[in-house]
Amino acid sequence: MFVEIDFNSDEAIYLQLCNQIIYGIATSQLQEGENLPSVRELAENIGINMHTVNKAYSILKQEGYLKLDRRKGAVIAIDINKLQAKNEMRDEMRYVLAKAFCKNISCEEAKDIVNEIFNEFAK
Amino acid sequence: MFVEIDFNSDEAIYLQLCNQIIYGIATSQLQEGENLPSVRELAENIGINMHTVNKAYSILKQEGYLKLDRRKGAVIAIDINKLQAKNEMRDEMRYVLAKAFCKNISCEEAKDIVNEIFNEFAK
DNA sequence: TATCTGTTATATATTTAGTATAACAAACAT
DNA sequence: ATGTTTGTTATACTAAATATATAACAGATA
Numbered sequence: 672m673f674v675e676i677d678f679n680s681d682e683a684i685y686l687q688l689c690n691q692i693i694y695g696i697a698t699s700q701l702q703e704g705e706n707l708p709s710v711r712e713l714a715e716n717i718g719i720n721m722h723t724v725n726k727a728y729s730i731l732k733q734e735g736y737l738k739l740d741r742r743k744g745a746v747i748a749i750d751i752n753k754l755q756a757k758n759e760m761r762d763e764m765r766y767v768l769a770k771a772f773c774k775n776i777s778c779e780e781a782k783d784i785v786n787e788i789f790n791e792f793a794k
Numbered sequence: 795m796f797v798e799i800d801f802n803s804d805e806a807i808y809l810q811l812c813n814q815i816i817y818g819i820a821t822s823q824l825q826e827g828e829n830l831p832s833v834r835e836l837a838e839n840i841g842i843n844m845h846t847v848n849k850a851y852s853i854l855k856q857e858g859y860l861k862l863d864r865r866k867g868a869v870i871a872i873d874i875n876k877l878q879a880k881n882e883m884r885d886e887m888r889y890v891l892a893k894a895f896c897k898n899i900s901c902e903e904a905k906d907i908v909n910e911i912f913n914e915f916a917k
Numbered sequence: 918t919a920t921c922t923g924t925t926a927t928a929t930a931t932t933t934a935g936t937a938t939a940a941c942a943a944a945c946a947t
Numbered sequence: 948a949t950g951t952t953t954g955t956t957a958t959a960c961t962a963a964a965t966a967t968a969t970a971a972c973a974g975a976t977a
Contacts, residue, residue, distance in 0.1 A: 774879035
């Protein structure tokens with residue numbers, strides 16, 4: 672796997688896992704229908720506890736990025752609720768952009784960065 | 795003050811405080827040079843502990859939004875390090891936009907929301 | 918002098934995060 | 948059939964983060 676955990680980060684391990692898997696889907700390093708490692712395997716691989724991986728997978732399932740199946744394990748399966756996703760994005764973005772605005776970053780500069788990041792994603 | 799704490803949120807109180815004060819600056823409800831309430835006063839006002847407010851103020855100071863003065867108290871004073879601010883924004887934005895991309899939100903739609911939010915700010 | 922600032926210190930309770938074992942039922946390969 | 952692998956659940960524990968409660972200090976101020 673491409674996952675890299677920073678154990679010195681102040682961000683919780685399970686959140687780092689969630690974010691990196693979502694980023695992996697966006698950059699199509701992980702594709703719809705593809706299997707993730709089992710909770711035990713990934714935990715072993717990273718060197719963390721099974722339950723920490725399980726927590727990440729459960730959240731990703733609840734947020735509509737995975738389906739968990741006893742036979743096949745964790746499978747990428749995007750459930751799209753665009754309206755909800757947009758509202759969540761707006762709420763998260765509000766504080767990120769407030770910081771930017773206070774630091775004299777313009778709307779144009781912010782949108783340039785949005786372009787930049789979208790170019791990292793699959794076309 | 796305009797601060798509203800959601801005690802049922804999973805977000806820490808001191809973080810809610812930081813975010814709302816930054817948003818307050820961006821929307822010019824708080825202006826450069828203006829005084830914030832003292833840590834004791836704001837704590838009393840919201841109904842939380844003095845140290846929780848103090849933690850928020852200390853972080854805002856360290857991130858360059860406030861100066862703390864024994865005589866005048868906490869004063870809005872923006873320290874602009876644009877390059878650093880841009881890099882931080884990019885890192886925070888990356889995972890917000892990865893989520894959006896997975897949910898079929900387009901680059902244009904994301905930029906529309908950036909416009910929308912910037913319109914909430916002072917001109 | 919009394920009061921208000923931020924600041925620091927100590928102690929404590931609560932919650933969250935992470936680990937450690939263990940067990941279960943469903944699926945599956947041999 | 949047997950043994951293994953899947954997610955899932957339960958319990959117990961440690962450590963860290965969060966929030967509260969008092970208390971005290973030095974500098975500034977009225």
